[in-house]
Amino acid sequence: MTESVLNDLLRRVTESGLLDDAQIDEDSVIGVGHLDAAGVEVEVDLDPEIDDEDEPDLDGILSNLKDILSVTEDRWSAIVDEIATEIEEAVDDDELSADIDLRTDLEAIGVGIFADAIIVVFAGETAFPDALVHVQLTPELEVEDIEIIGDDDDEDDDED
Secondary structure (H helix, E strand, O other): OHHHHHHHHHHHHHHHOOOEEEEEEOOEEEEEEEEOOOOEEEEEEEOOOOOOOOOOOHHHHHHHHHHHHOOOHHHHHHHHHHHHHHHHHHOOHHHOOOOOOHHHHEEEEEEEEOOOOEEEEEEEOOOEEEEEEEEEEOOOOOEEEEEEEEOOOOOOEEEO
16 A cells, blocks of 8 residues: 555646655655745655555645645745744743844755644754754644754754
């Protein structure tokens, strides 16, 4: 079943034209998508969670992919603003320089798509040079969780 699910997902995403260079990679379909609102190309990983789901929701995955790639600039700005505000409130003053504006420092570099969630991975070149910010969004594109993951994974910040 694994192979047929991945082949079906690959076929559907290829037909949709949402991703460039789509291909199967282990238990997911990967490719490159253009996040219009942010003006960047991102690596995309479509994960049907084959090991956890008897019948993966491919419609949900494709819907979430379409929604995040076509999010409006206003909604994207609101998402980034909420992320920045939550991080600023959670970290100590000495952990984040006052002259860094997270709203312009955070850049989306990757997106993980599941049937019930979207993970956007941000790089913060100035604020977090050795870490990535993983943001879990609901299918309605609401911020659900933020995690800062450092190279050593010991400096995780979790918030809700």
